[in-house]
Amino acid sequence: MSTIKLTLEYEGTAYAGWQRQPNRPTIQEQVELALFQITQENIPVVAAGRTDAGVHALGQVASFHSEKLLAPSKWAHALNRYLPKDIAVLKSEEVETSFHARYSAIGKRYEYHIRLHACRSALERNRAWHLRSALDLGLMQQTIPYLLGTHDYSSFEGPRSDTKTQICSISHMAIHQQESLLIMQIEADRFLKQMVRAIVGTLVEVGRKRRHPHELPSIIQARDRRTAGETAPPQGLYLVEVLYGIR
Amino acid sequence: MSTIKLTLEYEGTAYAGWQRQPNRPTIQEQVELALFQITQENIPVVAAGRTDAGVHALGQVASFHSEKLLAPSKWAHALNRYLPKDIAVLKSEEVETSFHARYSAIGKRYEYHIRLHACRSALERNRAWHLRSALDLGLMQQTIPYLLGTHDYSSFEGPRSDTKTQICSISHMAIHQQESLLIMQIEADRFLKQMVRAIVGTLVEVGRKRRHPHELPSIIQARDRRTAGETAPPQGLYLVEVLYGIR
Numbered sequence: 368m369s370t371i372k373l374t375l376e377y378e379g380t381a382y383a384g385w386q387r388q389p390n391r392p393t394i395q396e397q398v399e400l401a402l403f404q405i406t407q408e409n410i411p412v413v414a415a416g417r418t419d420a421g422v423h424a425l426g427q428v429a430s431f432h433s434e435k436l437l438a439p440s441k442w443a444h445a446l447n448r449y450l451p452k453d454i455a456v457l458k459s460e461e462v463e464t465s466f467h468a469r470y471s472a473i474g475k476r477y478e479y480h481i482r483l484h485a486c487r488s489a490l491e492r493n494r495a496w497h498l499r500s501a502l503d504l505g506l507m508q509q510t511i512p513y514l515l516g517t518h519d520y521s522s523f524e525g526p527r528s529d530t531k532t533q534i535c536s537i538s539h540m541a542i543h544q545q546e547s548l549l550i551m552q553i554e555a556d557r558f559l560k561q562m563v564r565a566i567v568g569t570l571v572e573v574g575r576k577r578r579h580p581h582e583l584p585s586i587i588q589a590r591d592r593r594t595a596g597e598t599a600p601p602q603g604l605y606l607v608e609v610l611y612g613i614r
Numbered sequence: 615m616s617t618i619k620l621t622l623e624y625e626g627t628a629y630a631g632w633q634r635q636p637n638r639p640t641i642q643e644q645v646e647l648a649l650f651q652i653t654q655e656n657i658p659v660v661a662a663g664r665t666d667a668g669v670h671a672l673g674q675v676a677s678f679h680s681e682k683l684l685a686p687s688k689w690a691h692a693l694n695r696y697l698p699k700d701i702a703v704l705k706s707e708e709v710e711t712s713f714h715a716r717y718s719a720i721g722k723r724y725e726y727h728i729r730l731h732a733c734r735s736a737l738e739r740n741r742a743w744h745l746r747s748a749l750d751l752g753l754m755q756q757t758i759p760y761l762l763g764t765h766d767y768s769s770f771e772g773p774r775s776d777t778k779t780q781i782c783s784i785s786h787m788a789i790h791q792q793e794s795l796l797i798m799q800i801e802a803d804r805f806l807k808q809m810v811r812a813i814v815g816t817l818v819e820v821g822r823k824r825r826h827p828h829e830l831p832s833i834i835q836a837r838d839r840r841t842a843g844e845t846a847p848p849q850g851l852y853l854v855e856v857l858y859g860i861r
Contacts, residue, residue: 376736423737443733455736486690489623489702490670490741 368432370466371442373398373412374458375427380493380602381453384420385427394418394454398429401449405442406435415468415609416475419561421601423494425478426457428609430468474538474556474610479567480603481549495548496567496603502574504544510573511540513583514566521590523569525561525598533559533590542570552607561598569596615679617713618689620645620659621705622674626848627740628700631667632674641665641701645676648696652689653682662715662856663722666808668848670741672725673704675856677715721785721803721857726814727850728796742795743814743850749821751791757820758787760830761813768837770816772808772845780806780837789817799854808845816843 375398383391387399395412402410415428437445442459450456465471480495482488487497517536524533539554551570553563569586572578578596586594622645630638634646642659649657662675684692689706697703712718727742729735734744764783771780786801798817800810816833819825825843833841 378736425737447734452734452739453736455734455739457731457733457735484704486704487694487699487702488704489625489700490672492699492702494737 368434368464369439370430370432370462370464371439372460372462372466372468373429373431373442373446373456375414375424375429376455376457377424377427378453378493379418379420379422379424381451382420384418384422385414386417394427397450397454398446401446402431402433404449405437405445406433408433408435413468415472416558416606418604418606419601421493422604422606423602424606426476426608427606428468428472428611430462430466432464468609471611472557472609473612474554475558475606476539476552476554476608476610477558477563478605478607479551479553479563479599480605481551481567481571482547483544483549484547491548493602496600498571500575502549502571503576504542504549504574506576506580507542507570507574510570510580510583511542513580513587514540518587519590520559520562520587522586522592522595523562523565524559524592525565526592528560530559535559535562554610563604564599564601565592565595565597567599567603571599572596615681615711616686617677617679617709617711618686619707619709619713619715620676620678620689620693620703622661622671622676623702623704624671624674625700625740626665626667626669626671628698629667631665631669632661633664641674644697644701645693648693649678649680651696652684652692653680655680655682660715662719663805663853665851665853666848668740669851669853670849671853673723673855674853675715675719675858677709677713679711715856718858719804719856720859721801722805722853723786723799723801723855723857724805724810725852725854726798726800726810726846727852728798728814728818728846729794730791730796731794738795740849743847745818747822749796749818750823751789751796751821753823753827754789754817754821757817757827757830758789760827760834761787765834766837767806767809767834769833769839769842770809770812771806771839772812773839775807777806782806782809801857810851811846811848812839812842812844814846814850818846819843 439461443456482495521533537555686708690703729742768780
């Protein structure tokens with residue numbers, strides 16, 4: 368038996384997220400369906416991040432076990448033949464059988480895209496959060512140091528989560544603007560449900576001068592979702608990379 | 615009567631190009647339909663470039679005349695309410711009545727995107743030409759000087775064109791690579807039908823070492839479409855900007 372690690376890119380627009388749900392299209396279902404078409408077996412696939420409806424991935428990682436004798440690198444091309452055009456496997460490789468896409472991950476990198484423009488965009492319509500007024504980038508950047516480090520991020524956790532601990536370590540954050548596109552990058556060992564989107568929503572309120580950067584410590588300490596900002600919409604979010612230790 | 619200049623962004627994937635055609639969806643039809651919904655008048659709209667099916671625009675320019683008393687900048691928001699999500703007006707402004715989006719233009723800038731990767735992409739599926747093997751970027755860049763300047767570009771003109779002269783002046787070309795995305799930029803006073811795509815197809819053959827950069831002068835001199843390379847597919851092409859003289 369071999370364990371295969373897949374690196375996946377997808378546009379989340381047409382899907383109810385990664386995780387299988389009854390009667391709704393999901394990315395997990397499409398990957399498992401493609402695997403069935405190759406192997407004639409029902410093989411469960413585990414992903415590093417259970418991305419929400421409308422969220423995209425540039426480097427989602429998924430893993431599965433198979434008895435099929437196929438060269439590890441061939442899985443990518445075989446799956447790409449059966450997957451819909453908005454889901455693509457970028458790489459397939461064999462890993463140790465103990466590898467688990469979610470539990471073996473030591474970190475993840477996300478990006479969030481905001482379009483700042485008086486008019487809506489055609490090409491970015493499903494790929495960025497559209498805001499019509501400028502944001503104070505300097506104030507948003509001043510907020511970053513308060514968010515870095517190891518904290519209980521309950522104030523940034525979405526509803527109905529089954530996580531045992533809310534403690535995460537954010538190791539890196541950056542915000543920059545390229546013309547009308549504002550890009551936020553964030554890296555942590557783990558993320559709570561809708562955590563990036565709640566952080567973005569809070570940062571946007573700072574950028575709109577409705578909150579001050581120095582309010583962040585008390586928001587974090589409150590451990591109460593109602594103290595932080597709104598949840599930014601899903602279409603601006605990209606799972607960029609999943610980090611694993613040296614094998 | 616006022617003359618309005620529109621700057622448009624669109625994803626060309628769902629359309630048979632800019633220009634109206636019977637029984638096929640076109641961008642011109644959608645813009646004229648939206649104008650009708652605002653004015654209850656049939657107002658013809660002229661565009662700077664008649665982009666082909668599947669070609670995108672970041673800065674197409676279109677113009678029309680109207681009697682309607684609407685502040686020039688308000689047309690953008692009014693049109694965006696009626697236009698489909700894959701077409702957006704970025705700007706509307708009043709110009710002299712002599713302004714004509716096509717005839718007043720003194721130049722255009724296009725970009726062509728090529729994805730160089732062993733696997734297909736989900737997010738770039740309708741937005742780049744996917745090539746699986748690497749191209750020799752240096753050889754492609756060496757080809758640029760031969761293409762610059764004022765020439766008869768008949769060898770790069772698509773079929774069924776109604777143009778009287780094939781003489782164009784290419785003032786700028788550049789090719790650079792950002793990870794797996796190769797971007798070609800080109801600026802000229804005017805472009806023949808499918809000219810950018812024929813140039814890209816020829817450059818790709820140079821990048822594949824099937825042609826030499828120094829073959830370009832004889833290809834241009836031949837004034838015969840068969841001497842140049844294949845026509846690159848439409849989904850990698852973007853009309854970036856239309857240039858006008860100082861008003």
